[in-house]
Amino acid sequence: MYRDGTYVxxxxxxxxxNVQIKVSVRNGQLADVQFLDHPKDRDQSVMINSxxxxxxxxxxxxxxxxxxxxxxxxxATSGAFNQALTSVLAQAGN
Amino acid sequence: MKQARILMGMPxxxxxxxxxxxxxxxxxxxxxxxxxxxxxxxxxxxxEISRINAGLLTLQNASAEMRTVFALAEETKQRTxxxxxxRCPDGSIDPSGLVxxxxxxxxxxxxxxxxxxxxxxxxxxxxxxxxxxxxxxDWSIGIRNPFSPEQIIKIVTLVDRGMATxxxxxxxxxxxxxxxxxxxxxxxxxxxxxxxxxxxxxxxATAAFAMxxxxxxxxxxLKGFEAYMVxxxxxxxxxxxxxxxxxxxxxxxx
Numbered sequence: 001m002y003r004d005g006t007y008v009x010x011x012x013x014x015x016x017x018n019v020q021i022k023v024s025v026r027n028g029q030l031a032d033v034q035f036l037d038h039p040k041d042r043d044q045s046v047m048i049n050s051x052x053x054x055x056x057x058x059x060x061x062x063x064x065x066x067x068x069x070x071x072x073x074x075x076a077t078s079g080a081f082n083q084a085l086t087s088v089l090a091q092a093g094n
Numbered sequence: 095m096k097q098a099r100i101l102m103g104m105p106x107x108x109x110x111x112x113x114x115x116x117x118x119x120x121x122x123x124x125x126x127x128x129x130x131x132x133x134x135x136x137x138x139x140x141x142e143i144s145r146i147n148a149g150l151l152t153l154q155n156a157s158a159e160m161r162t163v164f165a166l167a168e169e170t171k172q173r174t175x176x177x178x179x180x181r182c183p184d185g186s187i188d189p190s191g192l193v194x195x196x197x198x199x200x201x202x203x204x205x206x207x208x209x210x211x212x213x214x215x216x217x218x219x220x221x222x223x224x225x226x227x228x229x230x231x232d233w234s235i236g237i238r239n240p241f242s243p244e245q246i247i248k249i250v251t252l253v254d255r256g257m258a259t260x261x262x263x264x265x266x267x268x269x270x271x272x273x274x275x276x277x278x279x280x281x282x283x284x285x286x287x288x289x290x291x292x293x294x295x296x297x298x299a300t301a302a303f304a305m306x307x308x309x310x311x312x313x314x315x316l317k318g319f320e321a322y323m324v325x326x327x328x329x330x331x332x333x334x335x336x337x338x339x340x341x342x343x344x345x346x347x348x
Contacts, residue, residue, distance in 0.1 A: 058332075060330070063245045069227050073219040073243065
């Protein structure tokens with residue numbers, strides 16, 4: 001439970017600009033989060049291609065045998081997501 | 095110098111290639127990850143995030159790091175049409191989908207400030223690389239087979255970039271679609287994203303995975319990002335520029 005009211009964060013360094021949010025709490029719950037400031041120039045630079053035509057390629061996956069320095073793969077670091085999903089699915093009668 | 099430890103519930107590996115590497119420098123990185131765990135672990139009742147979720151602490155009274163992460167999560171939610179959301183279906187807040195990449199990038203910045211230029215930091219399969227490996231080559235990274243975790247299905251080489259994979263494998267599904275939290279994601283089994291840094295790669299991999307099939311098109315539209323997506327039938331779909339990172343077979347014979 002949170003205390004009801006509206007809370008504004010300080011403007012914080014987000015590595016590539018400042019970020020500030022406003023949070024509203026009603027009935028002890030986070031009811032709304034508004035974005036007061038964010039690094040807009042970066043936003044634009046990242047989204048500048050947003051109307052480009054996707055050029056996607058497909059292939060069947062195939063095992064590779066060459067050695068590598070590092071391996072990338074998914075892990076269940078967000079255990080709470082898993083718990084939440086489990087409880088939701090339980091409620092849904094899945 | 096290379097070390098691996100379990101922190102934040104996952105193996106974290108740090109390798110520094112520079113001759114000036116010390117155990118103390120690596121220790122500093124692990125101390126940082128330990129502090130992140132103390133603040134953000136939803137499994138520790140005493141963590142700040144647990145106290146926020148229990149109503150014992152308000153965001154305005156939380157640490158600067160917590161407020162930063164909430165702000166970054168909100169920004170990411172807006173940039174991903176709401177597909178990235180730290181609010182769980184049960185109303186609790188779990189920022190771990192953002193904290194991992196954010197913490198890895200921060201750890202790399204610690205090494206950078208200490209003067210290192212050739213290193214990597216990997217936590218739970220998400221990676222920030224810098225400079226070159228001990229062999230003087232670009233860092234080579236294998237993408238794990240979602241159907242057979244001991245296998246690698248693609249090899250890329252990276253310089254000064256980040257890479258992250260989101261998926262359902264190893265320990266079951268841990269990402270859901272906030273727009274349809276009850277629907278299991280079965281179509282796509284993993285998506286690996288290459289980005290300008292691991293924070294960017296991680297958050298957009300998480301969001302793209304939650305989008306299902308259209309996740310790869312979302313990454314295609316992001317300037318500076320590439321992705322490799324694997325579906326349930328073992329077919330991979332990649333963005334237009336992904337193959338420029340794939341290690342060519344001639345190079346492997348050198």
